[in-house]
Amino acid sequence: MFGCLLSQKVAQAVDEELMSTQGAFSIDQLMELAGLSVAQAIQKSFDVSKYQRVLVCVGPGNNGGDGLVAARHLSHFGYRPSIYYPKQPNKDIYQRLLQQCKNLNPTFVDTDQFDSHLQHETDLIVDAVFGFSFHGQVRDPYQNVISAFQHTHLPIVSVDIPSGWDVTTGPTKDVSFQPQVLVSLTAPKQCASHFEGKRHFLGGRFVPPALAAKFDFDIPDYPGADQAVEI
Amino acid sequence: MFGCLLSQKVAQAVDEELMSTQGAFSIDQLMELAGLSVAQAIQKSFDVSKYQRVLVCVGPGNNGGDGLVAARHLSHFGYRPSIYYPKQPNKDIYQRLLQQCKNLNPTFVDTDQFDSHLQHETDLIVDAVFGFSFHGQVRDPYQNVISAFQHTHLPIVSVDIPSGWDVTTGPTKDVSFQPQVLVSLTAPKQCASHFEGKRHFLGGRFVPPALAAKFDFDIPDYPGADQAVEI
Numbered sequence: 001m002f003g004c005l006l007s008q009k010v011a012q013a014v015d016e017e018l019m020s021t022q023g024a025f026s027i028d029q030l031m032e033l034a035g036l037s038v039a040q041a042i043q044k045s046f047d048v049s050k051y052q053r054v055l056v057c058v059g060p061g062n063n064g065g066d067g068l069v070a071a072r073h074l075s076h077f078g079y080r081p082s083i084y085y086p087k088q089p090n091k092d093i094y095q096r097l098l099q100q101c102k103n104l105n106p107t108f109v110d111t112d113q114f115d116s117h118l119q120h121e122t123d124l125i126v127d128a129v130f131g132f133s134f135h136g137q138v139r140d141p142y143q144n145v146i147s148a149f150q151h152t153h154l155p156i157v158s159v160d161i162p163s164g165w166d167v168t169t170g171p172t173k174d175v176s177f178q179p180q181v182l183v184s185l186t187a188p189k190q191c192a193s194h195f196e197g198k199r200h201f202l203g204g205r206f207v208p209p210a211l212a213a214k215f216d217f218d219i220p221d222y223p224g225a226d227q228a229v230e231i
Numbered sequence: 232m233f234g235c236l237l238s239q240k241v242a243q244a245v246d247e248e249l250m251s252t253q254g255a256f257s258i259d260q261l262m263e264l265a266g267l268s269v270a271q272a273i274q275k276s277f278d279v280s281k282y283q284r285v286l287v288c289v290g291p292g293n294n295g296g297d298g299l300v301a302a303r304h305l306s307h308f309g310y311r312p313s314i315y316y317p318k319q320p321n322k323d324i325y326q327r328l329l330q331q332c333k334n335l336n337p338t339f340v341d342t343d344q345f346d347s348h349l350q351h352e353t354d355l356i357v358d359a360v361f362g363f364s365f366h367g368q369v370r371d372p373y374q375n376v377i378s379a380f381q382h383t384h385l386p387i388v389s390v391d392i393p394s395g396w397d398v399t400t401g402p403t404k405d406v407s408f409q410p411q412v413l414v415s416l417t418a419p420k421q422c423a424s425h426f427e428g429k430r431h432f433l434g435g436r437f438v439p440p441a442l443a444a445k446f447d448f449d450i451p452d453y454p455g456a457d458q459a460v461e462i
Contacts, residue, residue, distance in 0.1 A: 024326075028263075032259075095255075
Protein backbone atom coordinates (compact mmCIF):
# COMPACT_ATOMS: atom_id res chain seq x y z
CA MET A 1 0.00 0.00 0.00
CA PHE A 2 2.76 2.45 0.92
CA GLY A 3 6.18 2.52 2.49
CA CYS A 4 7.22 3.99 5.79
CA LEU A 5 4.50 5.54 7.97
CA LEU A 6 5.38 8.73 9.82
CA SER A 7 5.31 9.02 13.58
CA GLN A 8 4.01 12.22 15.16
CA LYS A 9 7.57 13.31 15.89
CA VAL A 10 8.81 12.75 12.34
CA ALA A 11 5.68 14.39 10.86
CA GLN A 12 6.42 17.47 12.95
CA ALA A 13 10.06 17.47 11.83
CA VAL A 14 9.04 17.20 8.16
CA ASP A 15 6.64 20.17 8.51
CA GLU A 16 9.32 22.19 10.27
CA GLU A 17 11.84 21.46 7.56
CA LEU A 18 9.39 22.38 4.78
CA MET A 19 8.94 25.77 6.45
CA SER A 20 12.59 26.27 7.45
CA THR A 21 14.99 28.59 5.62
CA GLN A 22 16.07 25.56 3.64
CA GLY A 23 12.54 24.36 2.71
CA ALA A 24 11.40 27.96 2.26
CA PHE A 25 7.66 27.27 2.04
CA SER A 26 5.20 29.60 3.73
CA ILE A 27 2.28 28.17 5.64
CA ASP A 28 0.02 29.88 3.07
CA GLN A 29 1.54 27.84 0.26
CA LEU A 30 1.53 24.51 2.07
CA MET A 31 -2.03 24.93 3.30
CA GLU A 32 -3.20 26.00 -0.15
CA LEU A 33 -1.77 22.91 -1.82
CA ALA A 34 -2.86 20.60 1.00
CA GLY A 35 -6.43 21.91 0.95
CA LEU A 36 -6.53 21.73 -2.83
CA SER A 37 -5.42 18.09 -2.73
CA VAL A 38 -8.24 17.31 -0.27
CA ALA A 39 -10.78 18.98 -2.58
CA GLN A 40 -9.37 17.04 -5.55
CA ALA A 41 -9.59 13.73 -3.68
CA ILE A 42 -13.24 14.53 -2.91
CA GLN A 43 -13.90 15.44 -6.54
CA LYS A 44 -12.41 12.08 -7.60
CA SER A 45 -14.47 10.15 -5.04
CA PHE A 46 -17.88 11.81 -4.83
CA ASP A 47 -19.86 12.89 -7.89
CA VAL A 48 -20.77 16.54 -7.48
CA SER A 49 -24.32 15.88 -8.74
CA LYS A 50 -24.97 13.35 -5.96
CA TYR A 51 -22.91 14.77 -3.11
CA GLN A 52 -23.32 18.48 -3.54
CA ARG A 53 -24.00 19.40 0.07
CA VAL A 54 -20.69 19.04 1.90
CA LEU A 55 -20.51 19.83 5.61
CA VAL A 56 -16.94 20.87 6.40
CA CYS A 57 -16.17 20.51 10.13
CA VAL A 58 -13.28 22.83 10.95
CA GLY A 59 -11.05 22.51 13.98
CA PRO A 60 -9.02 25.23 15.71
CA GLY A 61 -5.59 24.50 14.16
CA ASN A 62 -3.85 23.78 10.88
CA ASN A 63 -6.05 20.78 10.10
CA GLY A 64 -8.98 23.21 10.22
CA GLY A 65 -7.06 25.60 7.94
CA ASP A 66 -6.68 22.81 5.38
CA GLY A 67 -10.44 22.28 5.68
CA LEU A 68 -11.20 25.95 4.98
CA VAL A 69 -9.02 25.85 1.87
CA ALA A 70 -10.73 22.62 0.75
CA ALA A 71 -14.16 24.21 1.31
CA ARG A 72 -13.22 27.14 -0.93
CA HIS A 73 -11.95 24.91 -3.74
CA LEU A 74 -15.00 22.65 -3.42
CA SER A 75 -17.19 25.69 -3.94
CA HIS A 76 -15.28 26.51 -7.15
CA PHE A 77 -15.72 22.86 -8.20
CA GLY A 78 -19.51 23.17 -7.99
CA TYR A 79 -20.15 21.66 -4.55
CA ARG A 80 -22.17 23.60 -1.98
CA PRO A 81 -20.08 23.54 1.18
CA SER A 82 -21.47 24.49 4.55
CA ILE A 83 -19.01 25.24 7.32
CA TYR A 84 -19.07 24.39 10.99
CA TYR A 85 -16.27 26.35 12.65
CA PRO A 86 -17.11 26.63 16.34
CA LYS A 87 -13.78 28.07 17.56
CA GLN A 88 -12.30 30.66 15.24
CA PRO A 89 -8.81 31.67 16.36
CA ASN A 90 -7.71 35.28 15.88
CA LYS A 91 -4.56 34.17 14.05
CA ASP A 92 -4.24 36.11 10.82
CA ILE A 93 -4.09 33.11 8.48
CA TYR A 94 -7.30 31.53 9.79
CA GLN A 95 -9.12 34.86 9.61
CA ARG A 96 -8.02 35.30 6.00
CA LEU A 97 -8.96 31.74 5.00
CA LEU A 98 -12.34 32.26 6.64
CA GLN A 99 -12.91 35.55 4.80
CA GLN A 100 -11.99 33.86 1.51
CA CYS A 101 -14.73 31.31 2.20
CA LYS A 102 -17.22 34.00 3.20
CA ASN A 103 -16.71 35.69 -0.17
CA LEU A 104 -18.23 32.59 -1.79
CA ASN A 105 -21.35 32.71 0.42
CA PRO A 106 -21.39 29.24 1.97
CA THR A 107 -23.80 28.40 4.78
CA PHE A 108 -22.29 28.77 8.26
CA VAL A 109 -23.67 26.29 10.76
CA ASP A 110 -24.11 27.16 14.46
CA THR A 111 -23.55 24.65 17.24
CA ASP A 112 -27.27 24.38 17.99
CA GLN A 113 -28.03 23.67 14.31
CA PHE A 114 -25.21 21.16 13.87
CA ASP A 115 -27.07 17.89 14.46
CA SER A 116 -30.06 18.90 12.39
CA HIS A 117 -27.91 20.26 9.57
CA LEU A 118 -25.89 17.06 9.44
CA GLN A 119 -29.00 14.91 9.46
CA HIS A 120 -31.14 16.80 6.96
CA GLU A 121 -28.96 19.00 4.79
CA THR A 122 -25.74 17.08 4.25
CA ASP A 123 -24.62 14.54 1.64
CA LEU A 124 -20.97 14.29 2.66
CA ILE A 125 -18.89 15.24 5.70
CA VAL A 126 -15.35 16.61 5.69
CA ASP A 127 -13.52 15.94 8.95
CA ALA A 128 -10.95 18.72 9.30
CA VAL A 129 -11.12 18.90 13.08
CA PHE A 130 -7.82 17.55 14.45
CA GLY A 131 -4.54 16.67 12.75
CA PHE A 132 -1.46 14.72 13.68
CA SER A 133 -0.51 16.93 16.63
CA PHE A 134 -3.73 16.21 18.51
CA HIS A 135 -3.45 14.25 21.74
CA GLY A 136 -5.50 13.75 24.86
CA GLN A 137 -9.24 13.93 25.36
CA VAL A 138 -11.72 15.34 22.88
CA ARG A 139 -13.57 18.21 24.56
CA ASP A 140 -16.61 20.28 23.68
CA PRO A 141 -17.60 21.64 21.25
CA TYR A 142 -15.79 18.89 19.35
CA GLN A 143 -17.07 15.99 21.46
CA ASN A 144 -20.47 16.34 19.84
CA VAL A 145 -18.89 16.48 16.36
CA ILE A 146 -16.83 13.33 16.87
CA SER A 147 -19.86 11.63 18.37
CA ALA A 148 -21.79 12.49 15.21
CA PHE A 149 -18.96 10.97 13.13
CA GLN A 150 -19.33 7.80 15.24
CA HIS A 151 -23.03 7.48 14.52
CA THR A 152 -23.69 8.91 11.08
CA HIS A 153 -24.33 6.82 7.98
CA LEU A 154 -23.08 9.63 5.73
CA PRO A 155 -19.66 9.23 4.12
CA ILE A 156 -16.81 11.03 5.88
CA VAL A 157 -13.60 12.31 4.33
CA SER A 158 -10.86 12.76 6.93
CA VAL A 159 -8.06 15.26 6.43
CA ASP A 160 -4.66 13.73 7.27
CA ILE A 161 -5.92 11.56 10.14
CA PRO A 162 -9.39 10.70 11.44
CA SER A 163 -10.01 13.27 14.18
CA GLY A 164 -9.57 11.93 17.68
CA TRP A 165 -7.66 8.83 16.61
CA ASP A 166 -4.33 8.25 18.25
CA VAL A 167 -1.71 9.26 15.67
CA THR A 168 0.26 6.08 16.42
CA THR A 169 -2.24 3.42 17.36
CA GLY A 170 -5.36 4.61 15.52
CA PRO A 171 -8.88 4.06 16.87
CA THR A 172 -9.34 4.53 20.62
CA LYS A 173 -11.93 3.34 23.12
CA ASP A 174 -13.92 6.53 22.53
CA VAL A 175 -13.13 7.36 18.91
CA SER A 176 -13.29 4.52 16.45
CA PHE A 177 -15.19 5.83 13.42
CA GLN A 178 -13.88 4.86 10.00
CA PRO A 179 -13.93 7.54 7.31
CA GLN A 180 -14.84 6.32 3.84
CA VAL A 181 -11.95 8.35 2.41
CA LEU A 182 -8.68 9.33 4.06
CA VAL A 183 -6.48 12.03 2.55
CA SER A 184 -3.01 11.75 4.07
CA LEU A 185 -0.92 14.89 3.71
CA THR A 186 2.82 14.79 2.86
CA ALA A 187 3.01 11.13 3.95
CA PRO A 188 0.64 8.75 5.78
CA LYS A 189 0.93 8.76 9.56
CA GLN A 190 1.32 5.55 11.56
CA CYS A 191 -2.39 5.29 12.40
CA ALA A 192 -3.19 5.00 8.67
CA SER A 193 -2.48 1.27 8.93
CA HIS A 194 -5.80 1.01 10.83
CA PHE A 195 -7.78 2.71 8.07
CA GLU A 196 -10.48 0.36 6.78
CA GLY A 197 -12.42 2.79 4.58
CA LYS A 198 -12.73 2.62 0.80
CA ARG A 199 -10.15 4.97 -0.63
CA HIS A 200 -6.87 6.37 0.64
CA PHE A 201 -5.29 9.36 -1.10
CA LEU A 202 -2.05 11.20 -0.59
CA GLY A 203 -1.81 14.96 -1.09
CA GLY A 204 1.05 17.40 -0.82
CA ARG A 205 2.80 17.28 -4.17
CA PHE A 206 5.43 19.71 -2.97
CA VAL A 207 7.83 17.46 -1.08
CA PRO A 208 11.37 17.71 -2.53
CA PRO A 209 12.72 14.20 -3.19
CA ALA A 210 15.78 15.02 -1.06
CA LEU A 211 13.54 15.72 1.94
CA ALA A 212 11.60 12.47 1.45
CA ALA A 213 14.91 10.60 1.26
CA LYS A 214 16.19 12.27 4.43
CA PHE A 215 13.13 11.18 6.40
CA ASP A 216 12.92 7.84 4.62
CA PHE A 217 9.45 8.00 3.10
CA ASP A 218 8.24 7.44 -0.46
CA ILE A 219 6.69 9.87 -2.91
CA PRO A 220 4.33 7.87 -5.13
CA ASP A 221 3.78 8.65 -8.82
CA TYR A 222 1.01 11.21 -9.07
CA PRO A 223 -1.04 11.04 -12.29
CA GLY A 224 -0.64 13.95 -14.74
CA ALA A 225 -0.96 17.32 -13.07
CA ASP A 226 -3.04 16.01 -10.15
CA GLN A 227 -2.41 17.18 -6.59
CA ALA A 228 -3.83 13.97 -5.05
CA VAL A 229 -2.93 10.35 -5.77
CA GLU A 230 -4.72 7.22 -4.64
CA ILE A 231 -2.40 4.91 -2.70
CA MET B 232 -13.89 32.98 -27.32
CA PHE B 233 -14.41 34.95 -24.12
CA GLY B 234 -16.28 37.98 -22.82
CA CYS B 235 -14.86 41.23 -21.63
CA LEU B 236 -11.08 41.74 -21.88
CA LEU B 237 -9.39 43.55 -19.03
CA SER B 238 -7.50 46.80 -19.44
CA GLN B 239 -4.26 47.32 -17.51
CA LYS B 240 -6.11 49.58 -15.08
CA VAL B 241 -8.92 47.11 -14.39
CA ALA B 242 -6.45 44.19 -14.10
CA GLN B 243 -4.58 46.16 -11.43
CA ALA B 244 -7.83 46.92 -9.60
CA VAL B 245 -8.84 43.24 -9.66
CA ASP B 246 -5.48 42.19 -8.21
CA GLU B 247 -5.73 44.86 -5.53
CA GLU B 248 -9.22 43.74 -4.56
CA LEU B 249 -8.16 40.06 -4.37
CA MET B 250 -5.45 41.07 -1.89
CA SER B 251 -7.52 43.66 0.01
CA THR B 252 -9.06 43.04 3.42
CA GLN B 253 -12.21 42.02 1.60
CA GLY B 254 -10.53 39.62 -0.86
CA ALA B 255 -8.17 38.40 1.86
CA PHE B 256 -5.76 36.48 -0.40
CA SER B 257 -2.03 36.63 0.24
CA ILE B 258 0.36 37.01 -2.67
CA ASP B 259 1.70 33.55 -1.74
CA GLN B 260 -1.68 31.96 -2.36
CA LEU B 261 -2.44 33.78 -5.60
CA MET B 262 1.01 33.13 -7.03
CA GLU B 263 0.85 29.46 -6.03
CA LEU B 264 -2.47 28.92 -7.79
CA ALA B 265 -1.48 31.02 -10.81
CA GLY B 266 1.82 29.19 -11.27
CA LEU B 267 0.10 25.84 -10.79
CA SER B 268 -2.42 26.73 -13.50
CA VAL B 269 0.43 27.59 -15.88
CA ALA B 270 2.10 24.23 -15.17
CA GLN B 271 -1.24 22.44 -15.72
CA ALA B 272 -1.81 24.22 -19.04
CA ILE B 273 1.68 23.09 -20.11
CA GLN B 274 0.96 19.54 -19.00
CA LYS B 275 -2.24 19.57 -21.07
CA SER B 276 -0.44 20.96 -24.14
CA PHE B 277 3.01 19.37 -24.25
CA ASP B 278 3.63 15.69 -23.67
CA VAL B 279 6.25 15.34 -20.96
CA SER B 280 8.04 12.60 -22.91
CA LYS B 281 8.60 14.90 -25.90
CA TYR B 282 9.00 18.28 -24.23
CA GLN B 283 10.88 17.43 -21.09
CA ARG B 284 13.48 20.21 -21.21
CA VAL B 285 11.63 23.42 -20.35
CA LEU B 286 13.54 26.69 -20.23
CA VAL B 287 11.71 29.02 -17.85
CA CYS B 288 12.63 32.68 -18.47
CA VAL B 289 11.93 34.59 -15.28
CA GLY B 290 11.47 38.36 -15.08
CA PRO B 291 12.02 40.63 -12.09
CA GLY B 292 8.39 40.98 -10.91
CA ASN B 293 5.24 38.98 -10.18
CA ASN B 294 5.11 37.45 -13.66
CA GLY B 295 8.54 35.99 -12.88
CA GLY B 296 7.20 34.74 -9.54
CA ASP B 297 4.43 32.88 -11.36
CA GLY B 298 7.16 31.39 -13.56
CA LEU B 299 9.15 30.14 -10.56
CA VAL B 300 6.06 28.47 -9.14
CA ALA B 301 5.31 26.92 -12.53
CA ALA B 302 8.90 25.64 -12.80
CA ARG B 303 8.58 23.93 -9.42
CA HIS B 304 5.30 22.21 -10.30
CA LEU B 305 6.66 21.20 -13.72
CA SER B 306 9.53 19.49 -11.94
CA HIS B 307 7.03 17.53 -9.81
CA PHE B 308 5.13 16.67 -13.02
CA GLY B 309 8.24 15.02 -14.48
CA TYR B 310 9.56 17.83 -16.70
CA ARG B 311 13.16 18.97 -16.37
CA PRO B 312 12.99 22.74 -16.02
CA SER B 313 16.01 24.97 -16.39
CA ILE B 314 15.76 28.51 -15.11
CA TYR B 315 17.08 31.78 -16.53
CA TYR B 316 16.64 34.42 -13.84
CA PRO B 317 19.08 37.22 -14.60
CA LYS B 318 17.79 39.78 -12.06
CA GLN B 319 16.87 38.26 -8.71
CA PRO B 320 15.21 40.84 -6.46
CA ASN B 321 15.90 40.69 -2.73
CA LYS B 322 12.17 40.67 -1.95
CA ASP B 323 11.39 37.85 0.44
CA ILE B 324 8.80 36.10 -1.70
CA TYR B 325 11.06 35.81 -4.76
CA GLN B 326 13.94 34.55 -2.64
CA ARG B 327 11.69 31.89 -1.12
CA LEU B 328 10.24 30.82 -4.48
CA LEU B 329 13.78 30.60 -5.83
CA GLN B 330 14.95 28.47 -2.90
CA GLN B 331 11.96 26.15 -3.40
CA CYS B 332 13.13 25.63 -6.98
CA LYS B 333 16.74 25.13 -5.92
CA ASN B 334 15.64 22.31 -3.63
CA LEU B 335 14.58 20.39 -6.76
CA ASN B 336 17.99 20.83 -8.44
CA PRO B 337 17.06 22.41 -11.76
CA THR B 338 19.75 23.79 -14.08
CA PHE B 339 20.36 27.52 -13.65
CA VAL B 340 21.33 29.23 -16.90
CA ASP B 341 23.74 32.20 -16.97
CA THR B 342 23.38 35.07 -19.41
CA ASP B 343 26.39 33.97 -21.43
CA GLN B 344 24.97 30.43 -21.76
CA PHE B 345 21.44 31.58 -22.62
CA ASP B 346 21.54 31.45 -26.42
CA SER B 347 23.35 28.13 -26.53
CA HIS B 348 21.10 26.58 -23.88
CA LEU B 349 17.99 27.68 -25.75
CA GLN B 350 19.31 26.36 -29.04
CA HIS B 351 20.72 23.01 -27.92
CA GLU B 352 19.14 21.99 -24.62
CA THR B 353 15.55 23.20 -24.75
CA ASP B 354 12.31 21.64 -26.02
CA LEU B 355 9.90 24.29 -24.78
CA ILE B 356 10.17 27.89 -23.54
CA VAL B 357 8.15 29.46 -20.74
CA ASP B 358 7.92 33.23 -21.07
CA ALA B 359 7.46 34.58 -17.53
CA VAL B 360 9.39 37.79 -18.11
CA PHE B 361 6.88 40.66 -18.04
CA GLY B 362 3.21 40.79 -17.06
CA PHE B 363 0.39 43.24 -17.53
CA SER B 364 2.05 46.11 -15.67
CA PHE B 365 4.99 46.27 -18.08
CA HIS B 366 5.30 49.38 -20.21
CA GLY B 367 8.01 51.20 -22.11
CA GLN B 368 11.13 49.81 -23.74
CA VAL B 369 12.57 46.34 -23.18
CA ARG B 370 16.09 46.74 -21.79
CA ASP B 371 18.97 44.37 -21.21
CA PRO B 372 19.28 41.64 -20.04
CA TYR B 373 15.73 41.05 -21.30
CA GLN B 374 16.27 42.50 -24.78
CA ASN B 375 18.26 39.42 -25.74
CA VAL B 376 15.57 37.12 -24.31
CA ILE B 377 12.74 38.78 -26.21
CA SER B 378 14.90 38.77 -29.33
CA ALA B 379 15.33 35.00 -28.89
CA PHE B 380 11.52 34.66 -28.59
CA GLN B 381 11.24 36.56 -31.90
CA HIS B 382 13.58 34.20 -33.73
CA THR B 383 13.20 30.75 -32.16
CA HIS B 384 11.29 27.89 -33.74
CA LEU B 385 10.65 26.31 -30.35
CA PRO B 386 7.16 26.55 -28.89
CA ILE B 387 6.68 29.33 -26.32
CA VAL B 388 4.15 29.41 -23.48
CA SER B 389 3.48 32.97 -22.30
CA VAL B 390 2.34 33.69 -18.77
CA ASP B 391 -0.57 36.16 -18.71
CA ILE B 392 0.64 38.23 -21.68
CA PRO B 393 3.43 37.77 -24.24
CA SER B 394 6.36 39.69 -22.71
CA GLY B 395 6.96 43.06 -24.31
CA TRP B 396 3.55 43.26 -25.98
CA ASP B 397 1.50 46.33 -25.27
CA VAL B 398 -1.14 45.25 -22.77
CA THR B 399 -3.81 47.10 -24.79
CA THR B 400 -2.77 46.91 -28.42
CA GLY B 401 -0.68 43.72 -28.45
CA PRO B 402 2.32 43.26 -30.76
CA THR B 403 4.59 46.29 -31.18
CA LYS B 404 7.10 47.34 -33.83
CA ASP B 405 9.87 45.63 -31.83
CA VAL B 406 8.04 42.76 -30.13
CA SER B 407 5.67 40.76 -32.27
CA PHE B 408 6.37 37.10 -31.44
CA GLN B 409 3.37 34.79 -31.10
CA PRO B 410 3.49 32.22 -28.31
CA GLN B 411 2.02 28.84 -29.19
CA VAL B 412 0.16 28.81 -25.87
CA LEU B 413 -1.09 31.74 -23.82
CA VAL B 414 -2.15 31.28 -20.21
CA SER B 415 -4.20 34.30 -19.16
CA LEU B 416 -4.45 34.75 -15.40
CA THR B 417 -7.69 35.81 -13.64
CA ALA B 418 -9.09 37.11 -16.96
CA PRO B 419 -7.62 37.75 -20.43
CA LYS B 420 -6.12 41.21 -20.96
CA GLN B 421 -7.06 43.37 -23.94
CA CYS B 422 -4.00 42.35 -25.98
CA ALA B 423 -5.21 38.71 -25.94
CA SER B 424 -7.43 39.57 -28.93
CA HIS B 425 -4.19 39.66 -30.98
CA PHE B 426 -3.12 36.17 -29.91
CA GLU B 427 -2.80 33.92 -32.96
CA GLY B 428 -1.16 30.89 -31.32
CA LYS B 429 -2.71 27.45 -30.96
CA ARG B 430 -4.19 27.25 -27.48
CA HIS B 431 -5.43 29.83 -25.01
CA PHE B 432 -5.97 28.85 -21.38
CA LEU B 433 -7.29 30.71 -18.39
CA GLY B 434 -5.91 30.13 -14.91
CA GLY B 435 -6.80 31.56 -11.53
CA ARG B 436 -9.67 29.45 -10.25
CA PHE B 437 -9.95 31.59 -7.15
CA VAL B 438 -11.99 34.55 -8.38
CA PRO B 439 -15.18 34.95 -6.31
CA PRO B 440 -18.18 35.28 -8.66
CA ALA B 441 -19.14 38.55 -6.93
CA LEU B 442 -15.76 40.06 -7.85
CA ALA B 443 -16.07 38.92 -11.48
CA ALA B 444 -19.54 40.47 -11.60
CA LYS B 445 -18.29 43.74 -10.11
CA PHE B 446 -15.60 44.07 -12.78
CA ASP B 447 -17.86 42.66 -15.49
CA PHE B 448 -15.85 39.66 -16.67
CA ASP B 449 -16.81 36.01 -17.08
CA ILE B 450 -15.58 32.95 -15.21
CA PRO B 451 -15.75 30.02 -17.65
CA ASP B 452 -16.63 26.48 -16.57
CA TYR B 453 -13.42 24.74 -15.55
CA PRO B 454 -13.42 20.96 -16.05
CA GLY B 455 -13.45 18.80 -12.90
CA ALA B 456 -10.83 19.87 -10.37
CA ASP B 457 -8.56 21.53 -12.98
CA GLN B 458 -6.88 24.85 -12.28
CA ALA B 459 -6.63 25.76 -15.99
CA VAL B 460 -9.37 25.82 -18.64
CA GLU B 461 -9.01 26.18 -22.38
CA ILE B 462 -10.99 29.14 -23.69
